[in-house]
Amino acid sequence: MQYLAGYRRHLVGALPSKKHVENARSKMGRVDQFLRRMAEGKSGLETWRFMADADRVLGWPADLLKQGKQITTVKVYLVNTGQFLTYFTETPPETSTVPQHGLVSVSRALKSAAGQISTTVVLHQIQVKDQKEKRTVSAPVLRRCLEECRRWIPELLRDSSRRRHDVVLRYQLFGCFALFVASLYGHRAGVVRNMTAAEVREAEDGHRRDSSGYVINVRQHKTARAFGSAQLFLTPEEFGWLKSWMTIRSKLRPQTDLVFFNCNGGPVHKLTSFARDAWARMRLPGSPSLTDIRTAVATMARDTSARRTADRFYAMQLSVTQLAAMRRTFDVSRGDAEQTVDE
Structure with missing residues (x-):
């Protein structure tokens, strides 16, 4: 021994x-x-x-x-x-x-x-790859998911503000936000799970009035040793969701710096399960995991983005302008795919 x-x-x-x-x-x-x-x-x-x-x-x-x-x-x-x-x-x-x-x-x-x-x-x-392809989430479904998240998250925040000790409601909010982030950028659950209050404050402090959004750099995640911080670009409205949660969070006085936490003040290990529950409540097809959604977004990035962007999606630290441009590219891609399906 x-x-x-x-x-x-x-x-x-x-x-x-x-x-x-x-x-x-x-x-x-x-x-x-x-x-x-x-x-x-x-x-x-x-x-x-x-x-x-x-x-x-x-x-x-x-x-x-x-x-x-x-x-x-x-x-x-x-x-x-x-x-x-x-x-x-x-x-x-x-x-x-x-x-x-x-x-x-x-x-x-x-x-x-x-x-x-x-x-x-x-x-x-x-x-395993064949099974994943059978669970593939299409771009139009991802777009619907994002629209539903934009509707659900503010409602969950309002309810959580009135019932901040309601753990079930809190986990619904966590799952919905994790689903939003995964559908938007394909980040792993660990990016949301390990996000800290300090990193959110840094994003707010580093925000310029003339910029189009906020950038949160999450340092602790699966591939951090190889690629550095995982970057999360949020519009002012989306960052406002986080600020609202941080206000609720401060009243709970958690003994942790994690933005999202369980009843014991530790990481939310069942984040994928909570995200699946949110997916079901939105009445979206199938029951994908966050990994399935990540695969769908990564495939879309590969097929629609410039080679430099797709190949170095994680490998470089992008500016606010670059991240905003990437976000617009993804949004256009989802819209084009949805139009193709409708036609």
Whole structure:
């Protein structure tokens, strides 16, 4: 356990984000499962010689599948275990007496197992892609969703102002706003979930009177390490919704800087479920997840935007003018698609 604690520190690294810590915890869980499997029924565990068992490694993918794991998840288990084995080989514990040839055989077995399931992984990914396409949300439906959100959000804010302790009503508002953001830009739920009051205040402080809207830079999200802040451009009316909620929020006195929070003051983990509920109340077709909506918006961006915009949608920090232009492009695209359907 002391050795694994050192490996966890290695995974977490310096200046880790909350998401980084969560990822490290997931990887440690998979490594723990691997070690428990390798050590089962064996003695002398302090020598780590139980690691040199290639046959158990080769049988591991089948056991994971029997546990109900998807083939793509099995691949992740093998990759994370391979990373641990590399760390173990380079910096073995002091009590280890595992021969070098034993570690080589286990490493070879892991690579062999990963190679053998690669075809199944690809076929599974194709099947998942086909299923996603069947749940595709069209541009006209996205446009209807945005129109409904513009109608619902002010009403929910008015009701929340009168009944600020109504948790059900509050979650309806959160789901509706998440749906609006996803349908508008294709942002993941984490962008809304991790938005902070400080970031909203920064957007307000940085607003110029001659600009067409407000830009919120959300620093904590899934791809922040690669692409930086996720940018959210809102018109004065839309930003006014957030300001109204912030007024209600201040009266609730939450012990968190998150804009949207659960009853315990933590992140709203069921945001996708709340968004689905909002979708159903708007009587829109199907029951898409926020990921389905993100896929639809990303496809629209790819098909209708300039290559530079589509390819670097997240990879660059855009100005207010650039974000406003992107917003107009998306709105025109939705309108053109709706006109095509009507014709």
